[in-house]
Amino acid sequence: MSSKPILRQNKECSGCHRFLQKSEFNKDNKRKDRLSIYCKSCQSKIQKKYAEQWAKERSRGLEIPKEKECARCHRILPSTQFVKSKANKFGLTPACKECQSKRYKEYMKRPGVKKRIRRRQKELYTLPEVKLKRKKYRRKHNRIPEVRRRNRERSREYARTPEGKRKQREYRERRLAIPEIRERERQRKKEYAHRPEVKKRFKQYLKDYLSRPEVIERRKQYLKEYMQRPETKERIRKYNEKYFSNPDNLAKRRKYVRDYLQRPGVKKRIRRYRKQYYKRPDVKEKYHDYYMEHKTRPEVKERNRVHQRVAVKRKRRKR
Ligand SMILES: [Zn+2]
Ligand SMILES: [Zn+2]
Secondary structure, eight states: OTTSOOOOSEEEOTTTOOEEEGGGEEEOTTSTTSEEEEEHHHHHHHHHHHHHHHHHHHHTTOOOOSEEEOTTTOOEEEGGGEEEOTTSGGGEEEEEHHHHHHHHHHHHHSTTHHHHHHHHHHHHHTSHHHHHHHHHHHHHHTTSHHHHHHHHHHHHHHHHSHHHHHHHHHHHHHHHTSHHHHHHHHHHHHHHHHSHHHHHHHHHHHHHHHTSHHHHHHHHHHHHHHHHSHHHHHHHHHHHHHHHTSHHHHHHHHHHHHHHHHSTTHHHHHHHHHHHHHHSHHHHHHHHHHHHHHHTSHHHHHHHHHHHHHHHHHHHHHO
8 A cells, every 4th residue: 555656635537627536436447546537427427328329329220249259258259148238339248247247256255345335235225216216116026927926935935934933023023012003903803704705714624624534533532531531520510510400401401312212213223332332341340340339328228128128029919
């Protein structure tokens, strides 16, 4: 740095001949002072002029060559290997795509470049006119189905990453912390669930879900386990006690059982089931134990004695 000659703060533009600060000139490493001879505004004007000129030429039917020499690597390449640029003759950049991307990558690798670009972009994006322009561009661009699909995919992918999940959760929490939004969301959910097509879809889904073999098995197992729980048994017992303390309910139930037993095949089915049931070793054991205990109860003993006496009397009478 110290070997650099001390230059005057201002420089004359070769276009507009104004003396301007050096920050008003683009870099040009080919020049001695490493600055362009034109100020930024003149350069952009010149570029525009060129663009117009070449556009005019092209509209007049200037033939675009099939091949072109790269200004950097000097290979002769098909014109598809050059980026389109309105400011150049034939509408192509001087250097080939490969050279340009190499140069760009090298440039991006230089220390501080990325940071600087990001900072500049951030500043730029806060400008109202830039914001509007970007919004317009996005809206237009998003109308392309391919773009929309890609964007959707990208955001879905992002939403699956831990960072994306966290961001989404934070966003939701932030929104739901506002009472009116929370109320609106609740209302919307309710309305959504009440829509006929949603109801229908949910019903269908539930039906499909409940008919899945593994779900049926799981529910069966759960129910079995649930019914074995002492607190469940107690609750059912209490409920029945209360329900059948109402004579109407009791009568209703009795009538139902009577009617049920009159249905064709029911009695037969019950008989068959009972036969099988009492053959089961565990049931046999249970009933044996129960019977042994039952027999010893005083009131049962008394009842049995009365029965026996009656039976004996009957026998005697028959003789
Ligand atoms: Zn100028
Ligand atoms: Zn090249």
